Amino acid sequence: MLQRLCKEEEWCRLCKEQMKSSYRDCDKLSAWSIIKAALPYLAILMALALLYFALLLLYERGSPCRRRRCYEPCYRTTQCERRNNILLLDNVRACNARRPIKDVTFGLRCMDVLGLVGERSGKTTLNKLIISQHCLSRGRVYIRGINVNCKRKRYRAYKCIGYCPQKNCFEPEFTGRENLKIFGLIRGIKCRQLRRVTHELADNLSFRRHLRKRSKWYTVSDKRKLSTAIAVLGTPPLIILDQPTAGVEKAHRSNVLHVLKSVNDCGSAILLSSNNIEDFQTLCNRLALIRRGKLVAIGPVASYRNHASRGLILMVKARPHALIHQLCIYSLNREAIINIITRYLLANFGSVYLLEEIQGDMLFYIHNSFVPLARAFQIIEHKRLELSISDFYVKHEDIELSFVTRNFRILR
Incomplete structure (x- = not known):
């Protein structure tokens, strides 16, 4: 071992004598210069480590931007x-x-x-x-x-x-x-x-x-x-x-x-x-x-x-020109007649929905299950001429109403 160390020292001495200028620069290198040269490599390694940690965290817990699932009890079938x-x-x-x-x-x-x-x-x-x-x-x-x-x-x-x-x-x-x-x-x-x-x-x-x-x-x-x-x-x-x-x-x-x-x-x-x-x-x-x-x-x-709630469906035909000889009012337009009929129905039945209106033909839904069909007919017939109604038809609610529920226009 001592012989080996002696040989290495002898080689170093010979090298210093032959290459004095090169070894003179090497002697001037300090520990700080070595650390400064290694800093970029250390920064790259730390960035890779952080990236790996972030990917691992996303894999385990999921993305924070994604909406969290709501784990409600699911009905299991047999x-x-x-x-x-x-x-x-x-x-x-x-x-x-x-x-x-x-x-x-x-x-x-x-x-x-x-x-x-x-x-x-x-x-x-x-x-x-x-x-x-x-x-x-x-x-x-x-x-x-x-x-x-x-x-x-x-x-x-x-x-x-x-x-x-x-x-x-x-x-x-x-x-x-x-x-x-x-x-x-x-x-x-x-x-x-x-x-x-x-x-x-x-x-x-x-x-x-x-x-x-x-x-x-x-x-x-x-x-x-x-x-x-x-x-x-x-x-x-x-x-x-x-x-x-x-x-x-x-x-x-x-x-x-x-x-x-x-x-x-x-x-x-x-x-x-x-x-x-x-x-x-x-x-x-x-x-x-x-x-x-x-x-x-x-x-x-x-x-x-x-x-389904038992309401009434009312179909009305408003023809003031057909009843002109029986009416005292001659200057009513279509919108005014619709408003008059609507106010009368609201006053007598409470909850009324206008489903459709085309050229004076109106379709109403009366959401009142306590009024009998015969009584509703009497209420409308009593004021039929004053409301400019030439013809009307009343019936009980049926399954057809479920198709137009979303198109109700509330008048109350």
Whole structure:
């Protein structure tokens, strides 16, 4: 060891003698100069350490800019409920949709027909959540016990669904027969049976003569019939219909409802969204009232009618020119007559809503369940001539009022 140290000292002495100028500069270097040279590298290391710590903190706790989730108690469905219901919505919520859905829960069993009631309340959004076209914020959707939110299993659930969207989704360049053939093969119908099935379905929906025509040349009515035919093709266990009779002629609307009724008798469950009261009265055995994305009431049609407040609907025709020989006032315009009728109704019934007014024809809703129908008729008939009313009609409130609830204009 001593010998090695001596050799190193001897080498240093020889180097100093040969390179005096170089070693003279090295002797002048101090500890501070070394630290100063290392400072940039230390700063880079500290910045990387802080960045790593920040990323780790975000990974563990989440971003502070993101809205924190509210962990409310979620209603858990049992395995028996999933098995007995073809469609089951468990506390479904969608906050990112155009019309948000708030905690909707209901089930649909075999041969059930559930009607979704509500103007601009999120019915289409709810249908898109069921078919996974929109993402859920919370909750689960089960179709025959299969969780639709699971990407690996949702395709098994799609085999059980027939869907008629609000906007037609068939290929416009294909003919009606070609569209039905494509969707029939996807549904699993055999080729030798497909022609008979499509022709029978087109006959029942009254558009067989247009099967060879391209779909883009169809009328609005025939397009809706074709979309409905695609949805019911093969009699799937669950059929979701969004405005199936919108745009269909009144003469052919009964054909569409008859086809849906026959498919329901074969065992299919139907989820119907419509703004037509005839669809609900013909098909549905249950109704679900949705208001602003929230499920307000659900139950049989009879109980839903009994649950509603029993008001009165008044239809008035104001024709002062027809009663000119019996009136003492000749210079009343239409607005003045409306104001006079409105004040009289408010004075006698209390709570009155004007639903519609077109060229002197007025539709009122009297929100008073204590006035009998005969008494209301006497009150209006007593002042009919003074109010410039040529004709009027009074009836009890019915289910139709739920479609215009959001359009009330409060006069009180």
